[in-house]
Amino acid sequence: MPSTLLAEIFRGNEVESRHTGAFVVADTAGRLVLSGGDPERAIYPRSAIKSFQALPLLLSGAAERFRLTGAELALTCASHVGTAAHTAVAAKMLARAGRDVECLECGAHWPSSNAAARALAAEGRHPSALHNNCSGKHAGFICTSIATGRDPAGYVRPDHPTMRDVTQAVSAMVQTDLFAQAPATDGCSIPTYRIPLTALATGFARFGAGTGLPEGFAAAAQRLRDSVAENPAMLSGEGRFDTLVTAAFGTAVFVKLGAEGVYCGALPALGLGFALKCDDGSPRAAEAATAAILRHFLGPHEVLENLAAPKLINWNGIEVGRIRACVV
C-alpha cells in the first residue's frame, strides 16, 4: 500500500502528527494528471459517491414526477449536519412520494452539528432518521422506488431492485462491475463497494464534464451539479468544507467527503476529476490535502488557503499550531 504524505499537524514549530494516503487527479479519458501513492488502490468511497448513487432518481423520471426542487436534489448528494433546515427538506421529499420518516432505513443519530444536537436536546427532543446525515440520499431511494412501482421496503439491501439500479449506475460511472463484488455495509446500511482511486477520479471527471457517459447520464449529472451549486448549505452545513468550497466556487467545483478520510470531486471546466483517501481515515488531512489540490488547479483563493492550512486554536483562543497540506 504505497502512500504519500498528505498533511502534517504542527504544535508550535514541531510536527506533532502526520497523515499519509493516496490521491489521483485524472481526466475524462482516465489519464493521470497528478497523483500520490498508489493510484490503483481500491477504497470504499462511502458517502463521496452519493451524487452517483442519486443518478437513478433522475434517470427513472422520479425527480420529474415528484417535482423535486434543487434543494431536495442537493440533499440526495449530501452528508448533511442535521439542522432543522436539512430535516425539513428530507421530510418534504418523503411527503412528495406519499411517505414519511417511518419509511427511512438509515437509522437515527444525533445531528453531526453540535449546535443542532444541542438545540434538539434543549427542546427535549431526540433525533429521528431524518437527522441521519444520509436522510436525503435515502429519501431519494424511496422516491425512486415509488416512482418505479416498487415497494420501498428493504431498499437498503443489495438485491432490492432500486439498490440494484444504484449499483448499476455507480458501476457505469466508474466502469467497474461492482456486482462481481461482495459488498461491505455502510454506516447507513446500504452496500459499499471497493473502487480503485483512478476509476473514481475518472468517473468524477466525466460526471463534471458530461462526456463518456451512458445516455441520459450527462443531463442527470448536470442537474445534480447545478442543484448542489445553488444550494451549498444543503450539501453539508454552515462552516463545513463542502459547503464553504461550493459556496465559493459554484459550478466550477464539485466536492464531496466520504467517511474514513475520503474525498472525491470534479473540476468541470478543466475536465478533471479527483479521488483521495487518507490511510488512517482522518477528515482533517483529507480536507487540507483536497484544498491544496483544488488550489493547485484553480489558483490562490482565500477559502482554499484557509482550508489547506487551517490554524489550530485552543480553548482560550490562542493559536497553538496549524495543519499543513503536503500534497502539491
Next chain:
Amino acid sequence: MPSTLLAEIFRGNEVESRHTGAFVVADTAGRLVLSGGDPERAIYPRSAIKSFQALPLLLSGAAERFRLTGAELALTCASHVGTAAHTAVAAKMLARAGRDVECLECGAHWPSSNAAARALAAEGRHPSALHNNCSGKHAGFICTSIATGRDPAGYVRPDHPTMRDVTQAVSAMVQTDLFAQAPATDGCSIPTYRIPLTALATGFARFGAGTGLPEGFAAAAQRLRDSVAENPAMLSGEGRFDTLVTAAFGTAVFVKLGAEGVYCGALPALGLGFALKCDDGSPRAAEAATAAILRHFLGPHEVLENLAAPKLINWNGIEVGRIRACVV
C-alpha cells in the same frame, strides 16, 4: 520517523484504514521490554502526564493543607468528560483554596460527553471552565499556588513559579531537562514539552513501582495512583477507556490518554511503564494498541479483549466492521 503498524480498521472483511505509530514498554532502569517503531521518538505527551504534573500538589503540602479527597486528587490526573459529578469535584477543590471558577485559566468547552453536553443544553446553560476536561489539573495548580503563598494569576505561563515546579517535577520523572526546550502550548494553555518515548515509559515504570525517584516522589505517586484506582470514573467518564481499565484492574494498572493519539501508563506489580504515540493522532488506534499491550502483560481479560478489538456498529445496530490491534 520509523513506525510500526498499530491497528487496522476493517469494514466487512477488508482493511479500510490503518494506523501506524511507535511504542515502548520499559522497566524502572530504562531497559526496553517491548517496543515498536523508534523508541527514542520525542513526542508531546499532552494530557498523558497529568499525574506527573500533579506531583507538586502533594510535594508542596497543598493536598494535605486543603485536605483534598481521593476523588479530588484523581481529578487532577484526569481528562474528564464534563459531567455534573466532575465539575462539582473541581468546584469543591477551588472552594477549599478559597477560589472559584473565575480563577481557572484553562478556557471553557462543551463537555466531551455528548450526553453531558446535551443535558447542559437542555437546561439552557453554557459550559464554563469547570467543564474543561483539564479543570481538575488546573484546580490543582491553583491549590499549589495558594498553599505556597503565590498569586495563582498567570499560573499557566511557563515562568510562573508553580508551573516551574510542575516542569521541574516532570523533568525529574523523565530525567530530561525540559527547561532547555522552548515549549509549545497545550489545549488548556499550559506549556507542553517534547519527551522521548523511552524516557516517558521509564518515568511511568518508576511512577508505578516507586523506585528511582527523588525524595518524596514515591509517596506522592502512590497517593495519586491509589486515588485514581479508588475513583475510576473521575479519571475520564462512563464507558471511556481509562475508566473501564481502571475499574477493571484497580492499582494493578495506571493508564492515561493524551491528545493526538498518546497513551502512557504503568504496570506497578511488574515494574513496567509504557508510552505510545499514534502517528496520525487517532485515539481509536492508540486505545486498541494500548489494550493489546496490557493484555500481553496481564493475560486475557474481557475488558481488554473488547478494547483491543472493538466491533464497529452502524446506526441500525448492524456490525459493519471491527478494529484490530496489531502491536503484539
